[in-house]
Structure formats: structure tokens, C-alpha cells
Amino acid sequence: MSVPDLTGDVKRATRLTVTGLLPGSGEQAVVETDAFEARALQHELDHCAGLIFLDRVAGAHALYPRKVYL
Numbered sequence: 001m002s003v004p005d006l007t008g009d010v011k012r013a014t015r016l017t018v019t020g021l022l023p024g025s026g027e028q029a030v031v032e033t034d035a036f037e038a039r040a041l042q043h044e045l046d047h048c049a050g051l052i053f054l055d056r057v058a059g060a061h062a063l064y065p066r067k068v069y070l
Contacts, residue, residue, distance in 0.1 A: 002052040009062040010053050012039045 016038040018031045033041060046056065057063060 003054060005066055006054075007064050007066045008053055008057040010056045011058060012042045014038055016041055018045070 015034045016032070018041065020029055021027065022029050031041070043053075046052070
């Protein structure tokens with residue numbers, strides 16, 4: 001986890017279409033997704049771009065201490 005003591009609210013699209021090229025063949029690939037998968041894909045794309053959730057959080061009011069469940 002990038003910031004183990006904090007969590008926060010990040011606005012993300014609920015539907016997503018990502019277009020790219022497959023390595024090696026250069027063939028175009030299109031991924032269309034929604035709901036949880038769209039949010040997860042945006043999260044992973046942020047990591048590829050060197051971003052963490054703090055770069056996308058709505059502001060200090062949207063940060064919370066992470067709860068620990070033992």
C-alpha cells in the first residue's frame with residue numbers, strides 16, 4: 001500500500017474504454033468495462049503513470065485514518 005495509514009475518496013468513472021497496442025504484434029486491443037473493474041483498472045493505470053491515490057483525492061476533507069480490523 002502506498003500510504004498504509006490513510007485511505008480516501010477518489011472520484012472515478014463507472015464505465016471505461018481503454019485502447020492500446022499489443023506488444024510484439026502491434027495489434028490494437030480494446031477493453032470495455034464498468035463497475036468495480038472500471039475503478040480497479042483506473043487505479044492500476046494511475047500506478048503505471050506514477051500516481052497514488054493522494055494525487056487524485058478530492059481534498060484533505062476526503063482523507064481518513066485507515067481502520068485496522070484484528
